[in-house]
Amino acid sequence: MILVTGATGNVGGHVLALLVASGHDVRALSRSPQAAAWPAEVGVVAGDLADPAALAAALAGVESVFLFAVPGSGPAFVAAAQRAGIRRVVLLSSGAVDDEAEVQDGPIAAYHAEIEQALRGSGLAWTFLRPDVFAANTLMWAGQTKAGDVIRGAYAEAASAPVHEADIAAVAVAALTEDGHSGQVYRLTGPESLTHAEQAAILGRALGRPIRYEELPAETVSQEMSAHVPAPILDDILATWAAAVGRTAPTTADVEKLTGRPARSYHDWAHDHAAAF
Template sequence: MTILVTGARGNVGRRVLERLHAAGHPLRASGRTPAELSVPAGVDTARLDLNGPDTFEAALRGVDKVFLYAESDGAKEFFAAAAEAGVRHVVLLSSSTVGGQDAASDPLAQHHAAVEDALLASALPGTVLRPGAFAGNAFGWSDAIRTGKPVELPYADAHTAPVHEDDIADVAVAALAGEAHLGRTLTLTGPESLTFREQLAVLGELLGREVPVRELTRDEAVERMGRFVPEPVLTSLLSQWAAAVGKPAGTTGTVQDLTGRPGRTFRQWAGENLGAFAAQD
């Protein structure tokens, strides 16, 4: 039976697809425009718009398991179609914001919670992954670091426990491999809590030069980040960061529990991606 991987162009979905392919699983990768997908040889592709129920039946035909990127619009219809198609395991990529203290008023948490609730109501067997901050969020600083400008950000002393996208993919594949994790909700973090300032210091150390930081006020952050971040998402992020100033982020051992090895550190992620931050000649 086939495993359907949604979000196959994304940072996590792409990694999940590569791992499953290497393990020899029959696969189908989906996207709104299948022709734009870059997949390993022999991997089937299908058009799937998670907001378009008319695309569900064909994408799910013959599918046994699904790796699903959370999309609240159309979630109920998707799970109904998956049940009709005979899907017996959904691994849902959600967010740790769902378990946060302010989840009831957090737009990001509400978006992901709606998908989790739809999965639960569907009675489809599922595993929910709730990663925290991605290590790859640091790419947002790359232009400033590469050009020697100060990194401008609000709440520089806010803590996160950045999780490596490879670890999220490894956990997803472990969950898809069998039935041991059916019905579980797994919160994923990196192995250590670091402030944004500390993450930038790691990058600076590896680059061999200081990375200057200029801390923005909240109003400045709203004005600058609001140009490319939707307002509900920005409000959620700023509130999370404000609450995390001076408060080390909790960490979980989920990665080690499911993979048998410690989670990758932010320093490891930074070393693997240092070229994105290096000065250009």
């Protein structure tokens, strides 16, 4: 039995679907199971990773877990997993984690690194997935593309190698279902470095109309985003974008190595999600 946490999310939803399609025994965890539609083959349990000590029922009979990273949950999750006899954990971590840093740069890297640390010392077989920026982050542009052909945002020239959530999920499924991934850290990227402005132009091509990115001052964007994003996380995101201006984002071959096919491009992603824009 494989337990999928974050199963209503971008990545976990694909993990669940891929595991069901390949005939695995799957259970899903959600804080609000009644709020989502589930495949008939999936057993669904209510539970909160912020309180892993209460997850005994969710973990009973489970061999492997796809783990969503909830801040501060690492040690208690490890204890619950050890009690339940879990063998394997595949963590959706973050490309922000820096193995060389004594102190992680910002809260996003820090809380993922803490959970990694708890798993490293656990005796469980672990695999860490460290994705670059999700292509799905650009869903935040959908309101603007529905209203017009201009996306206004911060740092037009900030570069990343945006990764398709389905590729992260395919790697997760390989790590959950095949041997040989224990103790491995996979840095998952899309196939190319793209700036925000380049992503907007590609999105436009996928939608069949010209779309351009207009840069706003970071302070303006910060004020707008502060309605939805907690201050420390927002500062971290803006600092990451500022540092990414003028750089080429590194790409890796890990998606292809684990899935046997090249990472999907941002154009592929935009095509897959065109209806949202």
